[in-house]
Amino acid sequence: MSPETDRRTFLAHSAGALAAMALVPDLSLLAREPLAPHTTALVGVGPWGRKILGELKKIDGLTVGAIADVDPSRLRGGGKRVPEAKQYDSITALLEGSPEVESVIVATPTHLHRAVVEEALAGGKHVYCEAPLAHTIEDARGIVAAAASARESGGRVVAAGLTARANPVYDHAREFFRSDAVRKLLSMRSISMKKTSWRIPSPDPSRAAARNWRLDPELSLGLPGEWGTHAFDTVHWYTDELPLTVSGGGRVLAWPDGRTVADTVDLTLRYPSGAALQFEASLGSSYESSFEVFHGLNASIRLARTHAWMFKEADAPTQGWEVYATRERIHRDEGIILIANATQLASQGKLKDGIGLPNDPLHYALADFFQGIGEGKEVATSIEEGYRATVMGVLAQRAVTTGETISFDAAHWDHGATTQQ
Numbered sequence: 001m002s003p004e005t006d007r008r009t010f011l012a013h014s015a016g017a018l019a020a021m022a023l024v025p026d027l028s029l030l031a032r033e034p035l036a037p038h039t040t041a042l043v044g045v046g047p048w049g050r051k052i053l054g055e056l057k058k059i060d061g062l063t064v065g066a067i068a069d070v071d072p073s074r075l076r077g078g079g080k081r082v083p084e085a086k087q088y089d090s091i092t093a094l095l096e097g098s099p100e101v102e103s104v105i106v107a108t109p110t111h112l113h114r115a116v117v118e119e120a121l122a123g124g125k126h127v128y129c130e131a132p133l134a135h136t137i138e139d140a141r142g143i144v145a146a147a148a149s150a151r152e153s154g155g156r157v158v159a160a161g162l163t164a165r166a167n168p169v170y171d172h173a174r175e176f177f178r179s180d181a182v183r184k185l186l187s188m189r190s191i192s193m194k195k196t197s198w199r200i201p202s203p204d205p206s207r208a209a210a211r212n213w214r215l216d217p218e219l220s221l222g223l224p225g226e227w228g229t230h231a232f233d234t235v236h237w238y239t240d241e242l243p244l245t246v247s248g249g250g251r252v253l254a255w256p257d258g259r260t261v262a263d264t265v266d267l268t269l270r271y272p273s274g275a276a277l278q279f280e281a282s283l284g285s286s287y288e289s290s291f292e293v294f295h296g297l298n299a300s301i302r303l304a305r306t307h308a309w310m311f312k313e314a315d316a317p318t319q320g321w322e323v324y325a326t327r328e329r330i331h332r333d334e335g336i337i338l339i340a341n342a343t344q345l346a347s348q349g350k351l352k353d354g355i356g357l358p359n360d361p362l363h364y365a366l367a368d369f370f371q372g373i374g375e376g377k378e379v380a381t382s383i384e385e386g387y388r389a390t391v392m393g394v395l396a397q398r399a400v401t402t403g404e405t406i407s408f409d410a411a412h413w414d415h416g417a418t419t420q421q
Contacts, residue, residue, distance in 0.1 A: 035061030035374050039100050043091050043116050044107035045069040045078030052107055053081045055363040066098040091116045095123040111219045114139040121150040128369045130161035132229045132390040135221055140390045141416050147383040148417035159369040159379040160386020163361040164234040166368040173301050173308035177238055182296035185275045189293045190231035192281040197255045215259045223265045223281040225393035233389035234292055235277055243269040245407050250400035254284025265400050306357040387415045
């Protein structure tokens with residue numbers, strides 16, 4: 001969400017070639033051709049699954065033909081959102097009852113991903129698996145192995161549900177990060193804040209434990225896994241570096257209701273370049289919401305889901321396009337907004353209309369998956385990248401629970417599969 005700002009536009013109704021080179025990225029993710037008719041299914045119709053259903057309804061050419069959930073009340077709730085979809089209580093029943101389904105989106109609790117993914121792939125379906133892939137490295141390796149086999153034998157498309165790599169604004173900002181505009185990376189910071197207890201009421205007491213799996217230390221990867229995994233993947237994508245160590249801690253500060261899974265955590269991940277990522281997350285505050293910042297010698301880049309800004313140092317060299325940029329104030333700093341298609345919007349007098357993405361980042365990750373199926377293209381986030389991000393989440397949670405500094409080694413990154421997407 002964009003903070004309150006005092007905006008001033010530096011570009012009127014024309015733009016030079018230099019600005020176009022600097023500010024217009026590949027807009028293929030913003031202007032897609034309609035899909036050829038495609039039928040998908042969703043397994044897991046909890047809060048996140050319902051959010052997925054909302055985004056699927058926006059994709060032209062797509063039909064949600066079936067949904068499945070072991071929880072009857074959630075299944076009924078999902079059915080109200082897609083009344084045309086058949087309803088099942090398991091992936092097995094779905095595959096048997098809806099052979100027309102071509103792909104399966106897996107949004108079950110994390111520890112149940114592996115079984116659903118493996119069965120869907122064995123049934124010949126393309127698969128989009130939410131992230132983290134699994135709650136253990138062993139299960140994550142199993143998912144990668146199943147995906148590699150399905151790709152090799154049946155040309156299945158398998159994607160990990162990490163949204164950064166398909167996010168057009170993040171992709172655009174990455175071009176600046178990897179240019180001389182930022183120059184040398186000094187440090188990184190990631191914030192994930194949302195006031196929510198993670199405790200979910202259940203009308204059926206026998207299902208209370210299943211609904212509250214995030215609070216079970218045997219099943220949950222906590223904040224480092226459920227939220228941090230996405231930030232860790234963004235850093236990996238931007239820097240091409242994997243961390244050397246992770247250290248930190250966690251506490252129950254916001255919700256002292258008997259839980260042992262920390263509701264507030266802080267971590268430090270150190271990278272080969274010498275830069276470190278400071279990750280903070282809490283279930284007790286919504287202030288600052290969610291963002292990543294990359295601090296560089298010439299400029300810093302801030303990413304916030306649907307928006308991105310670059311903050312240039314006073315002594316940084318001018319590259320020419322800055323005069324055409326839209327600027328926005330965040331606290332005491334004035335940032336250059338990194339807008340997809342800035343020059344085209346400016347020529348139409350609609351620059352402010354293009355400040356942020358028109359859809360949630362989840363929308364672009366899902367659309368990328370279906371585009372990969374329809375066009376036979378590699379997806380933005382392969383299952384192998386999902387594995388690496390999951391490993392980071394697993395070991396980061398281990399650092400929180402043990403209080404130890406955890407080292408990453410080559411064995412951690414080895415997922416065991418030889419076929420790459």
